[in-house]
Amino acid sequence: MSEVYDLIILGAGPAGISAAIYAARAGLHTLWLDKQFSPGGQIISTYEVDNYPGMPGISGMDLGETMAAHAEKLGISTIRENVLSVEDTAGVKIVRTKKHEYRGRTLIIACGASHRKLGIPGEEELGGMGVSYCATCDGAFFKERTAAVVGGGNTAVEDAVFLARICRKVYVVHRRSELRADKVLQDRLREYDNVEMVWDSIPLEIRGSEQVTGLLVRNVKSGEERLLDTDGVFIAVGIVPNTEKFKNFVQIDENGYIIAGEEGLTNTPGVFAAGDIRTKSLRQVVTAVSDGANAVNSVQKYLLKKN
Numbered sequence: 001m002s003e004v005y006d007l008i009i010l011g012a013g014p015a016g017i018s019a020a021i022y023a024a025r026a027g028l029h030t031l032w033l034d035k036q037f038s039p040g041g042q043i044i045s046t047y048e049v050d051n052y053p054g055m056p057g058i059s060g061m062d063l064g065e066t067m068a069a070h071a072e073k074l075g076i077s078t079i080r081e082n083v084l085s086v087e088d089t090a091g092v093k094i095v096r097t098k099k100h101e102y103r104g105r106t107l108i109i110a111c112g113a114s115h116r117k118l119g120i121p122g123e124e125e126l127g128g129m130g131v132s133y134c135a136t137c138d139g140a141f142f143k144e145r146t147a148a149v150v151g152g153g154n155t156a157v158e159d160a161v162f163l164a165r166i167c168r169k170v171y172v173v174h175r176r177s178e179l180r181a182d183k184v185l186q187d188r189l190r191e192y193d194n195v196e197m198v199w200d201s202i203p204l205e206i207r208g209s210e211q212v213t214g215l216l217v218r219n220v221k222s223g224e225e226r227l228l229d230t231d232g233v234f235i236a237v238g239i240v241p242n243t244e245k246f247k248n249f250v251q252i253d254e255n256g257y258i259i260a261g262e263e264g265l266t267n268t269p270g271v272f273a274a275g276d277i278r279t280k281s282l283r284q285v286v287t288a289v290s291d292g293a294n295a296v297n298s299v300q301k302y303l304l305k306k307n
Contacts, residue, residue: 002102004104005030005104006104006299007108008030008102008106009023010033010095011111012036012040013110013275014067014288014289015112015291015292016032016041016108016110016274016292017040017067017068018067019292019296020071022297023076024071024076026296026300028300034079035080035082038064040064042112042239044061045133046060046136048158049285051284051286052285081098081100082097083096086249088268088270091105092104105303107271108264108272108292110275110295111277113239113240113241113242113276113277116240117235118203118235118237120204121204121205126211129208129212130231130232131206131212131232135149135159138232138234139167139234142163142166145232146229147171147232147234148173148234149173150173150215150234150235151236152172152174153179154180154182155236160172161185161188161189163234164195165192170192171195172196174197198228201217201218201219204216204217212230213230213231214228214229215227239283241256241257241276242277243256246258251266251267253279257278258278261279263294265298272298273295274294275291278291
């Protein structure tokens with residue numbers, strides 16, 4: 001019989017890191033799994049985190065590394081493995097990876113979310129050849145060149161600001177006539193005269209053969225089509241929860257999120273959800289770390305009842 005952990009944590013974004021810290025402090029026998037090389041989840045693609053208390057202006061990469069270092073100082077670090085499946089057998093949570101089968105009395109799912117895709121011609125074909133979902137990861141390749149950002153939320157505007165600092169020209173393509181991003185970000189974007197807003201427009205096709213050469217858009221009001229000459233297309237149109245592996249394990253809502261409240265309780269006993277993967281109204285770093293702490297508190301209550 002393989003070792004049985006008190007807790008298995010899946011994911012090393014802010015929620016997973018917070019859960020690991022609280023689990024270590026609680027003295028729980030914990031296994032922490034994550035498939036990514038760098039800790040931090042989605043925040044590692046954010047060039048500047050300006051709303052996390054006490055750390056104004058820190059980069060997402062630095063914040064993720066700082067959080068992970070905190071966990072490591074307490075004696076816990078991630079094992080780099082991709083989870084293939086999970087199941088519950090007689091109250092024991094079984095997590096399978098390519099090489100191993102792990103067993104735990106409780107499980108926290110903190111696998112976050114992934115970038116939503118446009119689903120237009122050229123997006124898949126030109127991935128890595130000018131199509132990107134991370135401006136801070138790939139923006140440096142477009143220094144003194146032209147880039148287009150698709151989206152109107154915080155991430156899109158953050159990406160546009162980052163690119164405006166290094167690109168010759170930046171288009172921001174948004175399907176509405178005004179942005180959804182926080183006012184402070186919109187004000188920052190207006191500081192750059194090399195940014196052109198392409199209002200009321202949707203992307204139709206990303207063009208190019210071995211490299212992006214243009215983005216075809218259509219104005220939703222006039223129906224007029226326009227080809228933007230651009231070397232890169234940065235897509236920031238929202239996120240999709242990483243719940244595909246858990247659909248037959250816990251209850252999922254119509255948008256794909258795990259149904260769980262502030263305490264992280266799912267409909268499967270001993271299984272908890274934290275961070276962007278669960279149903280909630282605000283998905284931010286500060287709410288994710290709160291989720292991680294709450295989930296471990298719920299784990300402790302569950303284990304006490306079982307003893």
